[in-house]
Amino acid sequence: MAFKVVIPARYGSARLPGKPLMEIAGRPMIEHVHQRALESGAEQVVIATDDQRIADAASSFSAEVCLTAPEHRSGSERIAEVARRYGWSDDSVVVNLQGDEPGMPAGLIDQVAADMLRHPDASVTTLAAAIETRSQLFDPHLVKVVTDAAGYALYFSRAPIPWHRDEFLHQLERLPEHTAFLRHIGLYAYRVGFLQRYVDWDPSPLEQAESLEQLRVLWHGERIHVSLAERLPGHGVDTIEDLKRAQREMGAKGHG
Numbered sequence: 001m002a003f004k005v006v007i008p009a010r011y012g013s014a015r016l017p018g019k020p021l022m023e024i025a026g027r028p029m030i031e032h033v034h035q036r037a038l039e040s041g042a043e044q045v046v047i048a049t050d051d052q053r054i055a056d057a058a059s060s061f062s063a064e065v066c067l068t069a070p071e072h073r074s075g076s077e078r079i080a081e082v083a084r085r086y087g088w089s090d091d092s093v094v095v096n097l098q099g100d101e102p103g104m105p106a107g108l109i110d111q112v113a114a115d116m117l118r119h120p121d122a123s124v125t126t127l128a129a130a131i132e133t134r135s136q137l138f139d140p141h142l143v144k145v146v147t148d149a150a151g152y153a154l155y156f157s158r159a160p161i162p163w164h165r166d167e168f169l170h171q172l173e174r175l176p177e178h179t180a181f182l183r184h185i186g187l188y189a190y191r192v193g194f195l196q197r198y199v200d201w202d203p204s205p206l207e208q209a210e211s212l213e214q215l216r217v218l219w220h221g222e223r224i225h226v227s228l229a230e231r232l233p234g235h236g237v238d239t240i241e242d243l244k245r246a247q248r249e250m251g252a253k254g255h256g
Helices: 029-039 052-060 075-086 106-118 165-170 192-198 205-210 215-219 240-252
Strands: 004-008 044-049 064-067 093-096 124-130 144-147 153-157 182-191 224-228
Touching (some): 004 075, 044 075, 052 064, 064 075, 075 192, 093 192, 153 215, 153 224
Parallel strands (some): 004 044, 004 093, 044 064, 124 224
Antiparallel strands (some): 093 182, 124 182
16 A cells, blocks of 8 residues: 655644744654654655754654744644645645644554545545543634544534533533444545645635535535544644643653
């Protein structure tokens, strides 16, 4: 199974500027992410950034780097530029691995790519995991997804979905039985041909309302297949608290 991984990494995070270069277990975060991509068995791994500081750090551990335009609004747009510049074919499968996911298991990268190959009618494949607590379901920072019987996404939301009318009418303290609640894991695979179409579309009203880029795909009638993650990923790094947690967890596991 041949696939590529692109790691979009920008310096100017609103909540944690410079986070790809912040140290975890003695190495910059972006190096850990790059290592997870290499472990997945991808045929090519590229770090895509518009910042020379990140490019220099990546070059120091012999990563392949593509300096991209600074005006991209999303990682998907940055990956589309990489695909154009490398001349990747329309049917090439590329995984979008965010540069702030040092705890993403290599097996999940492989899983999302393999799922794309198993579902030729899907434009995008991604992963999900079971929601087990009320606090997760009602957390707006945790994106929820509802799928159809074949595992194709019906909707993504920051709100609790599906809304169990009868159960939630009477109590909100526990999760209703016999209802599957899923949280989305932000790891994507696409075919390059779809990605080049996608980045030419304007943001959709649903995407703007929820601040969820994947809703642009559904808005235009394209299909997203969602598979259950074979294992849970580590936490992504969005805040200084996330960084400290990653430093503790990965330091304890000896990722030096």
